[in-house]
Amino acid sequence: MREDHGYEAELFARVDELLADLSAQRTPLPPPRERTRLRKAAGLSPAQIAAALGCQAEDITAWEARTREPIGIHRAAYARLLEGLKALERPELNQPPARPTPAAPPATAADQPEQPTLFPATDHMPSSPRSKTGSAQPAIPTGPLAVIDHTDTLVAHFTNGSQLRLEADDLVSLLQWTLRSGLRGDKLSKQGLERDCDPLIVLTPAASAALHLPVALDDRTRLRLADSHPVIIQLRQAGFSLTQRGFGPWPSVFRPVRNNRRASVQLAVTAWGALSQDGWNLPPLPPADLARVLGAYTNRLLTPRGSTAVCGVELMTALRPPTRPRRAPGGGGEPNPRGLHTVLEPAPPEAPDAHPLARGRLPEQAMEEEAWDWSRPPSQQETAEFPHVVGLDTNLAFAVASSGLAVGLNSPPRHALAPAFDDKIPGAWYCDLTHAELDPRLPSPFTATGQTPTGPGWYTTPTLAYAQELEIEVRPIEAYLRDETGPYLTSWYERIRDAYLATMADLGVHVKVPQADYLAAMKTLAAADPALLGLLAAIKATAKGGLGKLREGPRDITAPYTRWPALNKPTWRPDIRAAVVSRARVTLHRKIRKMAEGTGRYPLAVLSDCVLYPAHAPTALDVVPPGPEQQGVSGLLRLGVNPGFAKEEGTQSMSWYQQQYDEGINPARYVKAPA
Incomplete structure (x- = not known):
């Protein structure tokens, strides 16, 4: 017989947990129709109930339809919530439900259905679990x-x-x-x-x-x-x-x-x-x-x-797991075809410079699908007509570009010579685009510098698909293609989008408002709740860092062309990151091209997802068209909180722009005035 006291305590704890689960499973619930009625009578949405119970809105919908029933602590917490909602309907019984005993499942934020802020004040401190006063029951741990x-x-x-x-x-x-x-x-x-x-x-x-x-x-x-x-x-x-x-x-x-x-x-x-x-x-x-x-x-x-970058890539894995339950008899697990489960080597042009595959590679054989760093001198007419410059920054530009994007999954890249271009096949294509005739007032959509290509180069599928959209001949010389494809990042983007919009709403910035109202709301953002601003920054950093992790480089100083740990992860996929960056760049080019066609206004500089325009007045409203109901014009840069819409990054004088440009600095980097 073992005398390990710690082991005995652990065994007893597991037994207590099992008994609590069984007890929770027997918690009675009202009929499905009554569950729905109680929620609607309280003016609560499934999403609000889900947030309180720590589950998903679709779970609440399923419980109300009885296509699925809650289990474990969720069942007991849901029953407690419904009991409370029912009591609220009867004034004579309008008392909070009794606190659960320590053996009961945990209470949740559902005890207070309406909270005016994210951080309501709390002034209670429950007694110790071993308190002998009997004056208060202890709080029970709840949440993640x-x-x-x-x-x-x-x-x-x-x-x-x-x-x-x-x-x-x-x-x-x-x-x-x-x-x-x-x-x-x-x-x-x-x-x-x-x-x-x-x-x-x-x-x-x-x-x-x-x-x-x-x-x-x-x-x-x-x-x-x-x-x-x-x-x-x-x-x-x-x-x-x-x-x-x-x-x-x-x-x-x-x-x-x-x-x-x-x-x-x-x-x-x-x-x-x-x-x-x-x-x-x-x-x-x-x-x-x-x-x-x-x-x-x-x-x-x-x-x-971990870091927000770690959280970003972990979110991808959590939403698209590498394994799934085996459908064949016997159960167990099998690779999930919708996730990333196989460690793959990149195609040679996709490999970063430090990668073993880059040894001996000529610079022009490396694919450089990166964000823009481009600027141009203003014309004499622009200098005379526009005393100001205005920066427009796209909300979650790269996360938006990942939505619905078909990327390679678990098959290695397949080499092909002189293939016909197919915009439905993710890959790296070697193609000559030097013959493309482009407006010099716009950055080239085919290079990170915004300059016209000087020779053949490696491009991702979104870049060449956009070249075809511009009626430019696309004739690949060779390619590395990925046959097993899917929209791997779509659910990842949607969760980030919803988190971002919910937090912006908490900060008082809402969708579908006139552009002027959006600008006014954004100008008050700096004075908002610092905790909410920290949450917003963390959400945005999670999106940006997660995409960066797809091409994570070596952390420690190592010999050139030596493998590093990140290369052994199924989520180390520089090809996916390149496709996302490419799509973000060509999407922005499409918008500024249409802005030029519709307004006659051309950008002066672009840095990543921030575009600088000449302006008559120091406001973004001078640059973007008002559109229907003052909400902008679809297909152009427009102001709003939605991902893919733009915010005002900053304003400066045209003389400031000229000085920055003359000093060899991209003015888009510093258009935002220091706080």
């Missing part, structure tokens, strides 16, 4: 994460605003509590075999100090705690292991698989920059507000698990 702070003891702050005092006094006991707590996040795709998301534990600097972690990391090169540190030794002695990246700002700690269950916890050490660098630039926030910001990020995107 907790922010751990320390005053006289460790305190867990949850995403619904509740708090819980903990009796943990070291990292091992905190991890053991986490694994028993029920904190977790639902997986984003039902088609994959992947398990639910690991719980996230965020440590404030005060909590880190209380858990005997150093104030800063001594190893600034590898950004990890030394293996000889007492905390690491204690973790090993308790049976915990670390991933290969070790114990850094975002460590993942786990125990071996037992009974087909993996017990792992994701940590974020804020004292080491976990939420203030690597794309995260959240302002200093009280623990309760930090929990709510991260809860909103989780509900709208995914549970944070």
Whole structure:
């Protein structure tokens, strides 16, 4: 018989969890029609209910239609919500539902259906789980994460605003509590075999100090705690292991698989920059507000698990899992044809300069599908007529370009000589476009410099498809083609789009408003809630960083043409990134070309997704046509919050533009006045 007290406690915790799940499964629910009626009577949408319960809006719709029933803690929480909504209909019973006992499933934010802000004040502090006063029941952990702070003891702050005092006094006991707590996040795709998301534990600097972690990391090169540190030794002695990246700002700690269950916890050490660098630039926030910001990020995107770039590519994998349940008898898993499950070598022209395939490659044999960095001198007429320049920046330009884009999936590139161009086949095509006649007042859509090609080059499918749209002859010399294709990034874009728009709405910037109203709303954005602004910045950084991760370069200084770890991931796909960048560039060219045709106004400079135009007045309203109902003209640059629409990046004088250009600087880089 084993005398390992920790093992016994873990067994008892698993038994308690199983009993709680069985109890939750038996929670009665009203009939489907009554569920719908109660929700509508309260003026709540399925999305609002889903946000409170930590699930998807389609889940609520399915529960109301009874095509599917909630299970586990979601069933109990849903029943509690419906009971509360029913009580609200009867004034004499208009009291909040009784607090659940510790054995009941967790309460959720559904206890307060209407909250005027993302961060309502909270002034309650539940008693300790072992309180003997009997004056209050303890809060029960809920949601995908907790922010751990320390005053006289460790305190867990949850995403619904509740708090819980903990009796943990070291990292091992905190991890053991986490694994028993029920904190977790639902997986984003039902088609994959992947398990639910690991719980996230965020440590404030005060909590880190209380858990005997150093104030800063001594190893600034590898950004990890030394293996000889007492905390690491204690973790090993308790049976915990670390991933290969070790114990850094975002460590993942786990125990071996037992009974087909993996017990792992994701940590974020804020004292080491976990939420203030690597794309995260959240302002200093009280623990309760930090929990709510991260809860909103989780509900709208995914549970944070590293830099925003890491989160961006993890979101791709979560929505398009590499495996799916096997359809043949016997079950198990099989590769998901809609995901990326195979490590592939790039085609030679797609390989970055540091890649082994780039050894001995001539510069002109490398594909350079990058964003624009182009500017031109203003004409004498433009200098005389326009005293100002205005920058227009496209919202989520590259994320938008990924939507509906057919990219190669899991088949290696196939080489072909003199192939006929097919705009439905993703690939790298070697083609001569030097014969293209282009307006010099516009940047060339075929090069990153915006200059006319000087010889044959490698292009992605979107670039050559646009050349055909411009009635330019396209006759590839050779190509590397990908036969297995699909819109891999569409669901990724849609989740980012919805997260971005929801957060902008929280900030008071809404869709379908006149362009002048949109500009006015954007001018007040800098004074908005810093927490919401931090959330917005994190969402945008997740989109940008995720696409960048598709072509991740070597982190450490290595010998030239030496493989680096990222090359061994199925999501290392420079061909997909190149196609997205190409599509974003030609989409912008199409808009500025149509702007020139419709308004006679030509851009002076472009940097990535920011375009500078000459203007009579220092406002974007002078550049973009008003259009129907003052909402712009479809197909042209137009002002609005929607992804793919534009915002005013900044205004400057024409003399300022001329000075910048004369100094060899792209003025689009600095058109935004410093804050």
